[in-house]
Amino acid sequence: MKHLLAYILFLVTVTTFAQDKKEEKQTLQAQSYVAEANDLAVNDAFIEAEMEYRKALSLKPTQVAGAYNLGHQYFKKGNFEEALFRHQQAVKNATSKEEKHRAYHNIGNILMEEKKCKEAVEAYKSALRNNPSDDETRYNYAVAKECAVNQKNDEPQEEDNEGDNNKDKEENKDENQKENNEKEQEDQGEDDKKEGDQDKDKDGEPKDEKENEQKEGDQKNEQKQPQPGQLSPQQIKNLLEAMNNQEQKVQEKINAQKVKGAKLQTEKDW
The missing domain is CATH 1.25.40 (Serine Threonine Protein Phosphatase 5, Tetratricopeptide repeat)
Structure with a gap:
């Protein structure tokens, strides 16, 4: 049992040592990338420097130097959004x-x-x-x-x-509303004018009045014209005159007969 525990402890130690060695190697490699990026940045090779900084952060995301220096390069280029993100990353780590x-x-x-x-x-x-x-x-x-x-x-x-x-x-809204109201009034006036023009004839006279006068004239004409089976005033007048003439002729005839039939009055014999 003791040998088993010792063996397990040995494996843990070896694994931890190996992990530490690997992490140390990654740290050294990341530092190497940062150093290379710094040299490139000094020579104004921004694109190449950015690539090296990103390699360092990909290998060791918690490395403060890589995030800080990359953020500083973004700041110099005016990329403030990316610069802020990288410096916040540096603060966090x-x-x-x-x-x-x-x-x-x-x-x-x-x-x-x-x-x-x-x-x-x-x-x-x-x-x-x-x-x-x-x-x-x-x-x-x-x-x-x-x-x-x-x-x-x-x-x-x-x-x-x-x-x-x-x-x-x-x-502006009130002014536009005022203009719209004025336009509506003008449009209404135009419509009324058109309606008025439609009610007038070509001589400019109101159609309604002319139509009323025509109707009144027609009514008068209708009154003057005799209805079927009725005599017109002229016919009645002519008839009366004819009757008067006839009556006069009859009276004259009667009178003539009276004169003709009357006895001759002579002087009375005494």
């Missing part, structure tokens, strides 16, 4: 205060470039917690604080501008 101080300091610089002054103040604070004696960090911290105050003071002005923009929008 940092094991000493100095490493954290330098990474936080650079994070503050990146945020200042992006006009994020309030966030930069917090980054410089973290850097000073790890190294309170760094004059450059203290100076940058003061500048970031002033920048944050100025940005805060500018916020109400931005709100006022927004209010002015909203006011302008409302005025």
Whole structure:
């Protein structure tokens, strides 16, 4: 039993030693990649340097130097998003205060470039917690604080501008509504005019009045015209005159007969 335990302990020791050797080898290899990348960066060979830094981080992701130096190269090229990511990676894996101080300091610089002054103040604070004696960090911290105050003071002005923009929008909206109403009134006037023109004839006279006059004339004509089976006033007049003439002729005839039949009155014989 003792021999078995001793054998197991031996295997564990050998395995741990082998793992340590492998990790040490990877660390050395990663450091070699970083050193090569640093030389390339000094000679402004950014693409080649970036490849070597990435090799180092692929082999040893927790290596602070690789992430920090790569982030610094991105910062110099103006790629602030990637630079911020790499320095945050360096802060996460940092094991000493100095490493954290330098990474936080650079994070503050990146945020200042992006006009994020309030966030930069917090980054410089973290850097000073790890190294309170760094004059450059203290100076940058003061500048970031002033920048944050100025940005805060500018916020109400931005709100006022927004209010002015909203006011302008409302005025434009009212003006557009007024124009639409005027256009609708003009369109309605045109429609009324068209309807009025339709109610007039070619001489400009209202059709309705002319039609009414025509109807009244027709009614009068209808009144003047005799209905079937009735005599017109002229016919009645002619008939009356004919009757009067006939009656006169009859009267004259009667009178003539009376004269003809009357006895001649002579003087009385005495």
